[in-house]
Amino acid sequence: MGLRKKIYIIIFGTDTPAGKAFDVVLLTMIILSVTAVILESVSSLRVAYHDIFFKVEWVFTVTFSLEYLLRVISSPRPVKYITSFYGVIDLLAILPTYLGLLFDQSTFLLTIRAMRLLRMFRVFKLGRYLKEAAVLAKALRLSIHKIVVFFGVVLTLVLILGSLLYLIEGEENGFTSIPQSVYWAIVTVTTVGYGDIAPATVLGKILASIAMLTGYSIIAVPTGIISVEIGRAVRSGQKESAVPCDGCGQVSHDVDAVYCKKCGKKLPSPD
Numbered sequence: 001m002g003l004r005k006k007i008y009i010i011i012f013g014t015d016t017p018a019g020k021a022f023d024v025v026l027l028t029m030i031i032l033s034v035t036a037v038i039l040e041s042v043s044s045l046r047v048a049y050h051d052i053f054f055k056v057e058w059v060f061t062v063t064f065s066l067e068y069l070l071r072v073i074s075s076p077r078p079v080k081y082i083t084s085f086y087g088v089i090d091l092l093a094i095l096p097t098y099l100g101l102l103f104d105q106s107t108f109l110l111t112i113r114a115m116r117l118l119r120m121f122r123v124f125k126l127g128r129y130l131k132e133a134a135v136l137a138k139a140l141r142l143s144i145h146k147i148v149v150f151f152g153v154v155l156t157l158v159l160i161l162g163s164l165l166y167l168i169e170g171e172e173n174g175f176t177s178i179p180q181s182v183y184w185a186i187v188t189v190t191t192v193g194y195g196d197i198a199p200a201t202v203l204g205k206i207l208a209s210i211a212m213l214t215g216y217s218i219i220a221v222p223t224g225i226i227s228v229e230i231g232r233a234v235r236s237g238q239k240e241s242a243v244p245c246d247g248c249g250q251v252s253h254d255v256d257a258v259y260c261k262k263c264g265k266k267l268p269s270p271d
Contacts (some may be wrong), residue, residue: 008074011067020271027116030093034114034160061097068094089115133176139229146225154189154218161185161211173200189215 013019040046040053059271068090075081082091093116162182169175175184176195186195199208259266 004074007070008076011071017137029060029063030116032116035062036060057097061094064090064094087118112130135233138233139226141235142233143225143229147222150218150225157214158182158185158189159256160188161207164207165199168201168204168207169199173204174198185211188212190217191215191219 007202008064009016010018010022016232036056037052071081071087072078073089081087092206120265159182162185163178165184166175166181169181175181187194188208192210199205
């Protein structure tokens with residue numbers, strides 16, 4: 001086996017001990033690198049340990065640059081890797097340090113290295129959970145219209161509340177405009193309650209109390225909508241088989257289906 005093939009198996013493969021060890025070490029370095037960038041953003045730490053941060057960052061950058069070059073060299077189709085999702089992320093993870101030689105503060109863009117942690121799905125065989133993610137995505141897609149209607153109702157509510165508070169409280173109590181009052185209504189209805197603006201009149205406090213109670217009442221609505229659609233998506237998935245048709249590639253079929261519902265070809269055995 002050639003050296004290029006061995007490097008390819010170690011870097012791109014996860015089925016061998018060496019390949020899995022390489023990816024685990026790589027993920028650890030990514031986490032450490034992102035942590036270093038985050039800590040460097042703290043001014044006191046940056047002043048006290050500037051030289052250490054500088055050296056650590058270049059160690060990580062050189063290491064990731066070497067890893068990127070090895071991926072390009074060992075890949076059977078380098079162009080495909082370079083233009084792939086992971087290839088672009090790998091390149092973006094090392095560019096900010098070199099750009100930092102020309103532009104200030106660009107090294108903080110290195111937090112994009114955190115996106116490389118997506119490799120955990122491949123390293124630790126987390127792809128099995130993608131089916132569950134697909135169910136969630138389907139539920140969100142099916143509930144989008146209901147969610148849009150719900151937010152339309154909420155938007156109307158906060159516009160009315162904001163306008164009323166603007167008329168009741170006025171500029172002397174901090175409600176200087178309708179947009180400012182609508183901001184207060186959003187903060188109140190969502191139960192965030194920053195407290196930077198508050199009604200001072202009795203009528204304003206009564207309206208604020210109604211807004212708070214209304215917020216508690218409607219906050220569970222989108223959760224209920226999505227929960228119902230998740231249940232439907234799960235039941236729908238249980239009624240279908242994921243065995244692809246050899247003829248047309250159709251994936252979704254009834255569990256007891258023998259022939260493809262699209263092209264009529266006999267389906268392969270699920271086993």
